Amino acid sequence: xxxxxxxxxxxxxxxxxxxxxxxxxxxxLPVALDRDSYPLSTYPMFxxxxxxxxxxxxxxxxxxxxxxxxxxxxQISGNDExxxxxxxxxxxxxxxxxxxxxxxxxxxxxxxSDMIDTIEIVTxxxxxxxxxxxxxxxxxxxxxTSCSVPEVTR
Amino acid sequence: MWRAAPARRLxxxxxxxxxxxxAFLLARSASFWQMADLPSWQTEGVGVLWFLxxxxxxxxxxxxxxxxxxxxxxxxxxxxxxxxxxxFSLVFLVVSTYRLSxxxxxxxxxxxALHLLALGFSRSADAWSYDARRRxxxxxxxxxxxxxxGVPIRxxxxxxxxxxxxxxxxxxxxxxxDWLAGDGLxxxxxxxxxxxxxxxxxxSPFGGWVVRFEWLFPPSAVLTTIIxxxxxxxxxxxxxxxxIWAVAAWGFHVMVLALMAISFPYPLSFxxxxxxxxxxxxxxxxxxxxxxxxxxxxxxxxxxxxAAISGGMPPING
Numbered sequence: 001x002x003x004x005x006x007x008x009x010x011x012x013x014x015x016x017x018x019x020x021x022x023x024x025x026x027x028x029l030p031v032a033l034d035r036d037s038y039p040l041s042t043y044p045m046f047x048x049x050x051x052x053x054x055x056x057x058x059x060x061x062x063x064x065x066x067x068x069x070x071x072x073x074x075q076i077s078g079n080d081e082x083x084x085x086x087x088x089x090x091x092x093x094x095x096x097x098x099x100x101x102x103x104x105x106x107x108x109x110x111x112x113s114d115m116i117d118t119i120e121i122v123t124x125x126x127x128x129x130x131x132x133x134x135x136x137x138x139x140x141x142x143x144x145t146s147c148s149v150p151e152v153t154r
Numbered sequence: 155m156w157r158a159a160p161a162r163r164l165x166x167x168x169x170x171x172x173x174x175x176x177a178f179l180l181a182r183s184a185s186f187w188q189m190a191d192l193p194s195w196q197t198e199g200v201g202v203l204w205f206l207x208x209x210x211x212x213x214x215x216x217x218x219x220x221x222x223x224x225x226x227x228x229x230x231x232x233x234x235x236x237x238x239x240x241x242f243s244l245v246f247l248v249v250s251t252y253r254l255s256x257x258x259x260x261x262x263x264x265x266x267a268l269h270l271l272a273l274g275f276s277r278s279a280d281a282w283s284y285d286a287r288r289r290x291x292x293x294x295x296x297x298x299x300x301x302x303x304g305v306p307i308r309x310x311x312x313x314x315x316x317x318x319x320x321x322x323x324x325x326x327x328x329x330x331x332d333w334l335a336g337d338g339l340x341x342x343x344x345x346x347x348x349x350x351x352x353x354x355x356x357x358s359p360f361g362g363w364v365v366r367f368e369w370l371f372p373p374s375a376v377l378t379t380i381i382x383x384x385x386x387x388x389x390x391x392x393x394x395x396x397x398i399w400a401v402a403a404w405g406f407h408v409m410v411l412a413l414m415a416i417s418f419p420y421p422l423s424f425x426x427x428x429x430x431x432x433x434x435x436x437x438x439x440x441x442x443x444x445x446x447x448x449x450x451x452x453x454x455x456x457x458x459x460x461a462a463i464s465g466g467m468p469p470i471n472g
Contacts, residue, residue, distance in 0.1 A: 015305055022309055026268065027316040031323070038201040038254050039247065039267040043321035047328040050341040056352045070354035079188045082355040087258040088196055095195065104193070124352060128344035132362040 052129045053139055057089040059098075059105050061116040062146075069114065076105060093121060093144050102147040110150045120146045157391075159304040161281035162434035165232070167307065168278035170433065171269050172230030174425040175246060178266070179223050181419075185253065190215040192256050200259055201251045215252065222249045229274070232283020243267075243274030266420045268313045269429070276306035282437065310429035315385045318403065322382025334379065336371030343371075346414045361413035374409075381406050388430055400427035 030040045059076045061069040073085035092101035098121030106119045125139040179186065190212035199206025209215075225242035228234060247270075250263045279285045280302070329338040344365040350357035364370060381402050387395045407421045420426045 011301055015301065018305060018309065019312065022312050023316065026313055027320065030320065036259050038251055038259050039264045040201070041259065041261060041264055041317075041320070042324050043261060043264075043317060044324045044328065045261050045321070046339070046342050047321070047324040047333070048338075048342075049329055049332055050338050050345055052341050052344065054341075054345050056349050058352050070352065072354040074188075076353070078191050080185055081260065082350055082353050083258045083260055084192075084256060085353055085355075086349060088193075088256075091196060091257055100193075100195075126348060126352075128341060128348045129365055131348050132344055132365050 052127050053125055054128065055123050055125050057086060057093055057121075057123050059089055059101070060120050060122060061109060061114070061149075062118045062120060064115050064117045069116065071105065071109075071119075075108060076101075078108070089121060093123065097121075098144040099147075102145050106147050106149045112149075116149050118146050118148050157304050157308070158299040159307050160299070160434060161277075161303050162437065163432060164273070164276060164278040164303040164306055165281040165283060165286075166433040166437045167269075167310070167428055168232065168273050169230055169282060169437075170425050170428050171266065171273055172226060172242075174420065174423055175266060175270060176223060176226040176230060178263075178419060179219070179226060183219070186219045186249065187216060189253050189256065196256045198257050199255045201254075202247060203251045203255050206252075206255050210252070215249075218245065218249050218252075222246055232279035232285050235279030235283060235285050239274040239276075239279065241274075243270040246270055262418055262420065265314060265317050265426055268317075269310050269426075272306045272309045272313065277302050278306065307429055311388060314426060314429065315388050318382045318385035322379050322385070325379055325382070334372070334375055336368075336373075336375045339375040339378070340365055340368060340371040343413050346416070350415065356415055358413055358415040361415070364413060378406060393431075396430040400424075400430050403427065 026040060030037070030042045034042065036042055036044050059071050061071055063069060072080075073082045074080050077085040077088045079085065089098070089101065092098045102119050102121050109116055109119065121144045123140075123142045123144065125141070126136070127139060130136075190209070192209065194209050197206055197209050222242070222245045225238055225245055228238045229242040247267050250267055254260060254263075280289065325333050325338075332338045343361050347357040347361045347365075381399070385399060385403070388399045390396065404421060404424055404427065407418050410416050410418065411422065
């Protein structure tokens with residue numbers, strides 16, 4: 001049996017309504033709200049007005065000889081996503097100067113076989129372009145807090 | 155734009171996106187698993203979990219993750235799809251939202267979550283599925299076929315296009331002429347690699363080397379914007395244009411991986427662009443090749459059954 005012209009028209013209208021709804025919900029709404037979320041987003045990755053000198057919030061380990069050792073995202077946050085680790089350090093600095101996070105990392109690192117004396121929560125600024133042209137001195141380095149790695153379990 | 159499509163095309167997309175998602179969940183299982191142990195003060199709900207202000211019990215998170223993998227397998231095979239289809243797409247949305255509810259939204263799962271919703275809430279198991287063995291043959295043409303199989307595919311295409319256009323618009327909107335002049339892109343590549351180095355994460359030495367060549371970045375920035383905003387060509391009926399765009403967008407993600415060690419696995423696997431192609435043809439060729447290998451002809455009883463369960467379409471060259 002062939003569908004009636006009215007039902008054909010109704011189907012066509014519903015299909016157009018679906019298309020419009022997708023454009024509004026996925027395309028217009030996130031931009032209007034100007035909020036990055038999930039699964040709706042403005043997809044702001046790589047779009048910020050980046051300069052060559054930007055702060056990097058991180059945690060480092062200082063050895064007994066004073067040398068600095070970089071920690072991995074897993075050692076910093078317990079998760080292997082670098083962005084989550086960076087955000088965790090930033091949030092912890094804003095929250096309590098990094099004190100709680102420093103203690104968490106120190107406890108996590110206490111089982112490490114490396115000779116680590118202290119953990120530092122830092123904000124470092126480098127000229128990123130200079131860095132890759134071989135000039136690696138920091139523009140600035142702020143230590144927000146430091147804490148000792150417990151010796152008892154090492 | 156909203157053309158009819160065979161049931162097999164939507165089914166092929168279900169299999170591809172479902173299999174990709176299961177592989178993704180397994181490959182990133184450590185990250186999903188570890189998420190259960192992040193500090194409670196870092197919880198910041200997003201999307202459907204906007205209300206979240208404290209983490210769930212770690213056991214709940216892990217059980218939800220395991221259930222999601224099992225549902226993903228059933229989704230891909232098309233088992234109990236009326237229930238499994240919507241439930242899997244929703245559970246994936248919740249589980250992946252939870253993973254991003256700890257301070258920073260990563261943009262690797264947005265498109266796959268939206269594609270799964272389109273597939274899960276459509277009749278994508280009417281062919282090439284366990285369920286299809288017990289159903290009537292799917293309609294192959296006319297408005298019924300367009301609504302059932304054409305609309306979900308076109309919805310996937312539209313969503314794909316919108317995500318790229320929004321990303322392109324965001325660059326021009328936030329980065330302005332600095333972005334198009336290439337400074338923003340060069341600084342981004344350098345900063346992103348430096349941050350990874352300082353955070354003890356794998357970075358791209360190639361990207362670090364490339365930032366020395368300033369002249370490379372203005373054309374790269376313009377090309378990136380053209381690919382992203384130019385995604386609208388994928389809405390056209392020209393298969394050539396759609397193919398050119400899909401390959402260009404894939405190439406863009408390859409460059410992002412090479413320059414910044416940032417992986418967008420869904421587009422890199424090319425599954426994200428499958429909805430732009432007549433993907434069922436690949437599956438049909440595979441079935442034919444298997445038949446040739448086993449020496450079966452298209453007149454066999456099993457082929458007639460196969461045609462019936464896969465949407466009533468006769469086998470190619472049958």
